[in-house]
Each structure stands twice: as structure tokens, then as C-alpha cells.
Amino acid sequence: MQKMHPMSSRLLPVLLLLCCLASPAQTKSDPLPSWNDGAAKQAILNFVRVTTDASNPSFVPPEQRFACFDQDGTTWVEHPMYTQLVFAFQRIVDLAPQHPEWKTTEPFRTVLAGDKAAMEKFSNKDFEAILTATHTGMSVEAFTPIVNKWLANARDPRWKRPYTELVYQPMLEVMEYLRANGYRTYIVTGGGQDWVRTYAQQVYGIPPEQIIGSAYALEYQYDASGAGVLIRPPKMLLNDNFSGKPEDIYLFIGRHPEAAFGNSTGDQQMLEYTQAGSGATLEMIVLHDDAQREYAYGPAQGLPSTDVGTFTQALYDEGKTRGWFVISMKNDWKRIFAWER
Amino acid sequence: MQKMHPMSSRLLPVLLLLCCLASPAQTKSDPLPSWNDGAAKQAILNFVRVTTDASNPSFVPPEQRFACFDQDGTTWVEHPMYTQLVFAFQRIVDLAPQHPEWKTTEPFRTVLAGDKAAMEKFSNKDFEAILTATHTGMSVEAFTPIVNKWLANARDPRWKRPYTELVYQPMLEVMEYLRANGYRTYIVTGGGQDWVRTYAQQVYGIPPEQIIGSAYALEYQYDASGAGVLIRPPKMLLNDNFSGKPEDIYLFIGRHPEAAFGNSTGDQQMLEYTQAGSGATLEMIVLHDDAQREYAYGPAQGLPSTDVGTFTQALYDEGKTRGWFVISMKNDWKRIFAWER
Numbered sequence: 089m090q091k092m093h094p095m096s097s098r099l100l101p102v103l104l105l106l107c108c109l110a111s112p113a114q115t116k117s118d119p120l121p122s123w124n125d126g127a128a129k130q131a132i133l134n135f136v137r138v139t140t141d142a143s144n145p146s147f148v149p150p151e152q153r154f155a156c157f158d159q160d161g162t163t164w165v166e167h168p169m170y171t172q173l174v175f176a177f178q179r180i181v182d183l184a185p186q187h188p189e190w191k192t193t194e195p196f197r198t199v200l201a202g203d204k205a206a207m208e209k210f211s212n213k214d215f216e217a218i219l220t221a222t223h224t225g226m227s228v229e230a231f232t233p234i235v236n237k238w239l240a241n242a243r244d245p246r247w248k249r250p251y252t253e254l255v256y257q258p259m260l261e262v263m264e265y266l267r268a269n270g271y272r273t274y275i276v277t278g279g280g281q282d283w284v285r286t287y288a289q290q291v292y293g294i295p296p297e298q299i300i301g302s303a304y305a306l307e308y309q310y311d312a313s314g315a316g317v318l319i320r321p322p323k324m325l326l327n328d329n330f331s332g333k334p335e336d337i338y339l340f341i342g343r344h345p346e347a348a349f350g351n352s353t354g355d356q357q358m359l360e361y362t363q364a365g366s367g368a369t370l371e372m373i374v375l376h377d378d379a380q381r382e383y384a385y386g387p388a389q390g391l392p393s394t395d396v397g398t399f400t401q402a403l404y405d406e407g408k409t410r411g412w413f414v415i416s417m418k419n420d421w422k423r424i425f426a427w428e429r
Numbered sequence: 430m431q432k433m434h435p436m437s438s439r440l441l442p443v444l445l446l447l448c449c450l451a452s453p454a455q456t457k458s459d460p461l462p463s464w465n466d467g468a469a470k471q472a473i474l475n476f477v478r479v480t481t482d483a484s485n486p487s488f489v490p491p492e493q494r495f496a497c498f499d500q501d502g503t504t505w506v507e508h509p510m511y512t513q514l515v516f517a518f519q520r521i522v523d524l525a526p527q528h529p530e531w532k533t534t535e536p537f538r539t540v541l542a543g544d545k546a547a548m549e550k551f552s553n554k555d556f557e558a559i560l561t562a563t564h565t566g567m568s569v570e571a572f573t574p575i576v577n578k579w580l581a582n583a584r585d586p587r588w589k590r591p592y593t594e595l596v597y598q599p600m601l602e603v604m605e606y607l608r609a610n611g612y613r614t615y616i617v618t619g620g621g622q623d624w625v626r627t628y629a630q631q632v633y634g635i636p637p638e639q640i641i642g643s644a645y646a647l648e649y650q651y652d653a654s655g656a657g658v659l660i661r662p663p664k665m666l667l668n669d670n671f672s673g674k675p676e677d678i679y680l681f682i683g684r685h686p687e688a689a690f691g692n693s694t695g696d697q698q699m700l701e702y703t704q705a706g707s708g709a710t711l712e713m714i715v716l717h718d719d720a721q722r723e724y725a726y727g728p729a730q731g732l733p734s735t736d737v738g739t740f741t742q743a744l745y746d747e748g749k750t751r752g753w754f755v756i757s758m759k760n761d762w763k764r765i766f767a768w769e770r
Contacts, residue, residue: 307672341637
């Protein structure tokens with residue numbers, strides 16, 4: 089009996105420590121460890137707190153908890169070029185032997201010549217021609233392995249990493265935090281729905297039915313064996329940019345989301361539409377102001393604007409008037425990528 | 430002590446009975462009480478058994494469990510006229526004072542004259558004109574209360590009940606049973622997505638984001654106060670009939686469903702596409718062969734076919750070849766409606 093006393097007293101601090109590590113303390117651990125303390129982080133925590141507390145007037149029933157995320161520039165790197173376009177350009181090169189006419193047809197000729205200066209001046213019509221040539225005319229099943237193979241092998245020129253590793257760790261934490269609190273997370277992208285669906289489960293933990301994006305039409309046809317197959321004809325069905333975002337959100341989920349995250353003028357209408365819902369909502373825009381760790385672009389940096397993918401002064405002003413939160417990558421994010429030292 | 434013995438022995442059967450009513454026995458209770466024993470019921474039970482048993486080679490992971498239900502004629506009464514059309518015809522009458530030109534314009538003139546013989550000969554173009562006039566040109570928020578008000582007051586001519594009570598109790602049980610086993614249930618209807626969304630949660634327990642249907646385009650506009658609103662212009666986006674069903678299923682969920690329920694040629698491609706998925710699948714078609722309790726129509730009854738909403742001989746033959754299950758309303762269903770005595 090005597091021997092046990094010293095043992096007990098030595099065990100006591102250990103036991104206390106174990107108690108602290110158990111569930112009550114776990115719920116107090118930081119769900120957003122890659123975020124610096126500040127208005128943006130507090131806005132997220134506060135939004136979840138008030139919308140999930142049944143005694144709060146801003147409580148949202150679990151079945152109505154939807155959060156929408158733009159992708160390019162919001163959840164992963166979009167600079168200097170959308171990853172889907174990098175893929176499409178490479179695909180043009182790969183397909184060229186089957187299309188001898190491309191050698192003399194624009195915009196394919198320019199891509200095959202690797203004329204980067206000319207490619208930077210491509211019009212929307214040029215991009216459309218390239219996307220249509222690389223994304224349509226095949227079954228939906230045939231497309232997925234083409235993308236998967238490319239993603240497995242391609243490396244971005246700056247960090248020499250798979251493009252799927254260029255996701256923003258702080259945004260992954262927000263997604264996970266929202267899901268842990270009953271929110272369903274959706275990608276709502278101007279990029280291709282088919283493209284994002286190939287990797288979204290693995291990269292974001294978001295299943296195919298929660299990917300809204302620009303989409304080609306589908307055509308149900310019968311193959312030689314009489315089996316039904318879905319083919320993508322060269323015809324757009326959904327353009328999920330600007331006004332297309334609230335339109336497609338309604339088509340897919342039938343209501344206003346509670347939270348939306350974007351970074352460009354292409355997301356403005358989605359953010360407005362989110363805020364137009366009843367009750368507490370959350371609207372956030374990512375500002376690319378970290379030239380060191382990622383990129384700095386947009387009007388704050390005096391860089392030129394493009395139609396899509398840019399945080400313009402006008403967007404910033406509208407956001408300020410409406411009470412949207414700006415996420416400064418430089419100031420709000422402790423780290424940008426999971427693999428950062 | 431002596432007095433307690435007789436009491437205990439009298440209590441014993443009661444206690445045993447209570448034990449039988451507790452949870453282990455509950456899981457053995459019939460999940461499909463409105464179904465007669467037979468091939469159709471066994472097919473459903475067997476499908477759920479093999480796809481939810483992790484040790485079965487046909488096991489389907491929970492995140493891939495999708496079941497699609499046609500609506501008209503599959504989950505509720507479609508005869509003698511789709512309920513959505515009954516609504517649209519009444520809406521034409523209600524809106525007529527604001528459209529004096531309808532008195533002399535077809536097909537509105539015929540509807541306003543109540544000329545049923547002529548209405549039965551309406552072409553698809555006529556129906557389109559009527560649906561467009563009653564379902565578009567307003568915000569998505571404005572449409573819902575119009576439908577709700579009509580549904581609350583309208584009664585069907587045969588049973589004198591709200592149309593939302595003309596749902597098939599056995600199909601509600603299948604939906605509930607599938608959901609209890611991790612399946613997500615979707616409505617995939619040739620009818621309007623907007624229309625079905627107004628009552629699907631209440632009637633089927635299916636939320637707006639799980640309603641796939643024919644859909645008008647949406648247009649994000651700003652109202653006088655500068656707030657964004659979604660308006661439906663008179664332009665179709667999705668025609669969710671025939672080939673449109675697998676096309677829209679892929680658009681919304683991005684994969685083959687595991688189970689599909691239909692009743693007409695308009696569902697054939699959905700059933701084919703479901704079966705074309707890998708692993709165990711379930712395809713069922715409802716045969717309307719109960720003139721007493723509901724209606725008997727289709728080729729088996731020598732009634733004429735229409736484009737949509739008909740169980741044709743060709744569908745029956747294809748189903749037989751492919752191993753689809755026919756649900757005989759007369760033989761497979763103990764009762765058709767929840768309110769049946």
C-alpha cells in the first residue's frame with residue numbers, strides 16, 4: 089500500500105494531461121490552424137457559431153446548410169494560367185497527329201508553335217475552340233482517365249509539383265470545418281464541371297454531385313453493342329461565370345447558399361445572391377497580395393485586369409459596401425500550401 | 430414472498446412480449462408493409478441486402494448509393510392528366526383577365542372555353558405554350574406560393590382529395606427503405622423541376638437539391654432596389670424525358686444510379702443507363718393494371734399510346750429481355766394510397 093502513494097502522485101499530472109486531451113478540450117482546439125487571428129478568421133468562426141447554435145436567432149437547420157466555393161484563385165492557384173487551360177494546351181499537342189489541319193488553323197497553329205506571346209492574346213472564342221476540341225466528342229467515361237493521367241504527370245513550372253498540390257491549405261480547413269458543422273460544401277466554378285469532378289473528391293473531399301461548373305451538353309447515344317453511352321457534343325449547356333453562378337446554384341440546389349467564397353468579378357453575382365438569402369450569411373473574397381509565397385495581382389498591385397479571375401477595384405468596393413470579408417493571403421494565412429515548411 | 434410468485438408468473442408473458450417489441454425484433458419488421466409477397470418485393474429486398482452488406486461482392490459504398498424515381502405514373506397518379514397540366518390549365522383561367530388576347534389566341538382560347546375534347550388533341554407545342562405562359566416570366570420566389578396555394582385548394586375529380594395525397598404508399602415505403610439503407614433518393618421527372626420542388630420535401634421527403642426535372646433557363650437580374658433576383662425567361666434549358674433523363678442524371682450526380690423506377694417509354698433510357706452501371710442494379714417499371722383501385726391503361730389494356738407516360742408493349746418487351754421487374758399495381762400492392770381503408 090505504501091508503495092502506491094508516490095506512484096499515484098507521479099501519475100496525477102499525467103492523468104490530468106490525459107483529461108485535457110480528451111473530447112471536451114478537443115472541441116476547443118483550433119479548427120483553422122493555418123489562419124492568423126484577424127477579422128477573416130473571426131468571421132468564419134462567428135458564422136459557424138451563430139448558424140449552428142439552435143438557441144441563436146441566426147440558426148440554420150442542417151438541411152439548409154450550403155457553402156459554395158469558386159475554385160480558380162479561391163481554392164487553388166490560377167496564376168499565371170488556369171490549370172484546365174494548361175491541360176487543354178498540352179492536349180492539343182497530344183492530339184495534333186490526328187489533326188493535320190491544325191498546323192494551318194488558328195488558334196491551334198499558335199498552340200502547336202508554342203507561341204506564348206500570341207497565346208496570351210487569345211480571345212474567349214480562341215479559348216472556346218481549344219476547350220471544345222479537347223473536352224468534347226467523346227464519352228464522359230473516356231474523358232476522366234485522360235485528365236487523371238495528365239494530372240499524375242504534369243508539374244507546375246514554379247514549384248515543380250502536381251497541380252493538385254497547389255490547393256490552399258487554409259481553404260481546405262474552412263471546407264472541413266464547415267462540413268464538420270453540417271454544411272455541404274460545393275465547388276461552383278467557371279471551369280469545367282467534368283474537369284473538376286475528376287479530382288475533387290481526392291483534393292477537396294467533395295463528391296461529383298456537389299460540383300457545379302461550366303458544362304457541355306450531353307447526348308445519350310447507343311454504341312455498336314447497343315449499350316447506352318453519354319457523349320459530349322461540341323455545344324455549351326451552362327456557362328458558370330458571372331450571372332451563371334447564381335443561376336446554376338439555383339438549378340442544382342434550389343435555394344440561396346449560406347456562405348460563398350470567391351476571388352474575382354466572375355464570383356460577384358454568387359456573393360450577392362448568397363447575401364440576398366435570409367438570416368446570417370458569409371461572403372468572402374480572396375485577395376492575392378502575396379508575391380513571395382504565391383502571387384500578387386489585381387488592381388492593388390497595379391496589374392492589368394482580365395474579364396475573369398481578377399479581383400478588381402470595383403469588386404473590392406462592392407464588397408466593402410456590402411460587408412463582405414476580404415481574405416488577405418499575406419496577412420490572414422499562416423501558410424498557403426500544406427507542403428510549406 | 431409467496432404472493433409475488435403468482436404475480437411474477439403472470440408478468441412473464443408480458444415481459445417476453447415487451448422484449449419481442451424492442452429493437453432487435455423491430456429490425457426484422459417488414460419495411461414494405463404495403464407490398465404483397467412476390468418477385469417485385471423480393472427484388473427490392475434482395476437489392477438492398479446485397480448492396481449494403483460489406484461482405485457481399487455487390488456491396489456499394491454509401492457515397493455511391495443513388496436511387497432515381499420518375500414521378501408521374503411511378504410515384505403518383507398521372508391519369509387522366511398530369512397534375513402539373515391541371516394546374517397550368519387553371520392558371521390560364523386565373524390569368525386570363527390580364528391577357529385579353531388569349532380569348533382569340535390558340536391554345537388559350539380552347540382552355541378558356543373549357544373545350545375538353547379539343548384539349549385532348551393538344552399537340553406538344555400547345556402544351557409548351559401553356560406551360561411557358563404559366564411557369565415563366567416571374568422570379569423563382571414568386572412561383573412557389575402560386576403552386577402551394579393551388580395545391581392546398583385543388584381536389585382531384587375522382588377521389589375528391591388534394592393531389593398530393595394521390596401518391597403511391599408502396600413507393601413511399603421503397604423510398605424510405607432505401608434512405609434507411611444509405612441511399613439518396615432523387616426524383617427524375619419529365620415534369621417541371623420548379624413544380625416538383627414546391628412539394629417534394631413534404632410529399633416524398635426529398636429535398637430540392639435531389640429533384641431533377643425539365644427546367645426553364647434562369648436569368649439573374651437586378652430588381653428596382655438593386656437586389657439580385659432569378660427570373661425564368663420563356664426558354665427551355667432541360668427536357669428531362671427519354672434521353673434527357675440519363676443526360677440530366679449525369680449532369681446532376683455525375684454517375685450511374687444504382688436503382689431506377691419508371692413506368693413509361695419516357696423512362697426507358699434512365700432504366701438502361703442505370704443497368705449499364707457496374708455491379709448490382711435494380712430497374713423496375715410500374716404497370717397500371719388496377720382499374721378498380723386506380724386506373725388500367727397501356728397496351729395490355731388495349732388503350733391508345735401517347736408519346737410520354739405510357740407503358741408500351743415495346744417497353745415491356747425491352748424490360749423482359751433485360752431483366753427489369755414489372756410492378757403490377759393490382760397484384761404487388763396491398764394498398765395503393767395511404768388513406769385507403
